[in-house]
Amino acid sequence: MTSGKVVDSLWEVFLQEKNNSGHVHVGSLRASGSEEALQAARDVYARRGSPISIWVVLSESIVASTPADAPSFFDPKDAKSFRYPNYYKVPRTLKDA
């Protein structure tokens, strides 16, 4: 029988699908340690395609913003227009490429 409430840790898996793309979250798994987690991530999440690399991260190590944080963290769309190139008017004759 199972020994009470001891369970394997939960890990989040991030996969880099191709060269020069970022790691994308693909799911989670359970494993007792990091090597086991890495191997399981390979076996479960890298069976198709030809990924470049895998990250596994203990789920409890992830610090996430909450929905309550969102309004003060993130500007509404395009609020700071001065951060975008179209904000600036450059004479046509002045080539910038």
Place this chain on the structure above:
Amino acid sequence: MVWEELRFQALLRHADDRLVLGHRLSEWCGHGPTLEEDIALSNVALDLLGQAKVIFEQSIKTDLKKRSVDDLIYFREIRGYRNVILVEQPNGDFACTILRQYFFDVFNRLWLNSLQSSIDKDLSSFARSALKEAIYHERHTKSWVVRLGDGTKESNERIQEAVSVFYPLSYEFFAQDEIDQKVFSKGLLPNTACFENVWKEEVALTLLEATLQFPKRTSTQMLRGREGRHTEHLDRILSEMQSLARAHPGASW
């Protein structure tokens, strides 16, 4: 024996090892100790069946009886099978399966590594791609051998038992007869004698790390799978594996 037949027989041995072991591992599908490990074992099984497929395809090029791969798998009698005794052993518990697999994985990695320099271009390019699989298999099973050996008292006892049963069977990887020697000397397949000691040393280091005891060396007299002299376990595998195909001779699937 003519060269064609020698080549065919020699390749058959290695195809059969992978077919039978892949079959054994596939018995775990749906029954693994965790979902993660269930998937991992199926990955290894799929790799081994894929390797078997390529070696069978290479072997039938010189089969004087002109059989297909499926003819060989489904319509060969037990005495015609040429795998080592180790791979036909029942799965037992997870410790047995992992240990049997680890022994094979180390052998397979060494064998494929050396097969890369075969004079046969198809075999050497097969070896290059299969070697990548074998390296991962070994990493996976080795880490389980260490975990189980150095885990709990129960897991240690279980895998220690597996060591004492399977270690003596592993000698058969390196047994050689006339067929083997002829294909070595032609440079077709690796000379297993060249890496027998490497196999032993690496396995010894892993067992040490896993806090496991070495069993005593026993005689290799009775290990004659390469001659088609098997245990009853293979008979049971074949009666299951071949049952459907044999019930419909001539049918395609």
Place this chain on the structure above:
Amino acid sequence: MTEASRQFDFEGRIARDEKIEPNDWMPSRYRRQLVRMISQHAHSEVVGMLPEGNWITRAPSLRRKISLLAKVQDEAGHGLYLYGAAETLGAEREDLINRLLGGDARYSSIFNYPSVTWGDVGVIGWLVDQAAMVNQTMLTKCSYGPYARAMIQICKEENFHKRQGMEIMAVLSAGTSAQRAMAQDALDRWWWPTLMMFGPPDEESPHSSELIGWKVKMKSNDELRQWFVDLAVPQAEALDLQIPDPELVRDSKTGHWISGPINWDEFRSILEGEGPCNRERIESRRESHFGGAWVREAARAYEEKCRKKKALERESL
């Protein structure tokens, strides 16, 4: 924010087709229903490995053996993705599995039927996986983000399962008379149970309207069943096989294929545990799970030793 305004906000988000994410506020009933639904779905994937897994060791050619093993392995992956999605809601996989093994959780009724011939392997891929795809394709649009994303991943893999089954059926149907009979017999046995996979008729489906309101379910049981029948009937024709429903007719106005009555008593008795394989399916899962407990304990014990060893090394520095 008050409870009422949160609820209002939540419903607005659902209406605007925004995805609800793990950290977002959600009504506790939404959370509970999702855990129930996702875990049932996960259990179905894992129990669903058994009827087909039964044939891996007997697959009649090496090609079929490899495909079937890869297919059944995918189902383990689906189970895992779905347990993962349920875990984002605060449930724990171990608890969910214990509920299944204790007989307190459901899984798809279809897997309580036996797979007794190779024809069954073909029909499961062709019909059962296709029925699952109909359901899962809808769920890729469901309101809970992790569930919807798991569904997208699953649907991508599911396509090969269906084609694998169709190929088996096409070969059997064009094969020897014994093979043809095998294919027809399998269709005869699995047709009605597959229709039952979509659940009870809408008027008897207890959770449906609430789930549809939350966009957890996107279409009703009967709508999905109809969609499936319309797909499967022409396929059976192309395979030159007879669907075992003498009342099956095409409605000339709507173009839909209308089935005869489904035997819901059979469905209910399976849900109550009286199907031909209920006991052995759960028994088999119990054996694997509890039988594997020592492996999981060993892995944890080993990690614990490694941690202690590292801590000692640090101290001695």
